[in-house]
Amino acid sequence: MRSQKLIPALALALGLAVPAVVAAAPTAGATTSSTTCSVEFYDLDASAVDEVDGKDELRLEVGSRIFPTSWVNMNAGSDADPVDFDYASVNVSSSSSLAWNLREVQPPIVKSGFNLGTIIVYGSDCAGLSKGQSVIVGGIVSGTHDSYYEYNLRFRMTGL
Secondary structure (H helix, E strand, O other), rough: HHHHHHHHHHHHHHHHHHHHHHHOOOOOOOOOOOEEEEEEEEEEEEEEOOOOOOOOOEEEEOOOEEEEEEEEEOOOOEHHHHHHHOOEEEEOOOOEEEEEEEEEOOEEEEEEEEEEEEEEHHHHHHHOOOOOOOEEEEEEEEEOOEEEEEEEEEEEEEOO
């Protein structure tokens, strides 16, 4: 008779003790949230271009920096990747923001050019990221200058 009472008592004791140990153990891979992120140009897709010749010459401006050193030719349907814009990248804190301006230049004189539109990247989007974790942000830049244009501009934010 004793063994019948002893087994349920041990099972009950073990059942209560095991969850307490598991609850106290840290979650595997848990890290703290980032307060700074790297913001990298990720992708640019052209739906329609600004110039009537069917080709835009583009640069990105963030702060006082302009990417690339020359320009990127885009036609309707074109796709640009990080290599095209010299791997444009800047850091942002979780309490600030960055304005990325898409600019149309007029070669052969390449300066900052005409601002086609701006995408604001908010540092608060990186506040919930762990170190190394990333998220894609961005939006559509559109309007009329020489003619109607539309670009989908995206950035990768990675927790530091």
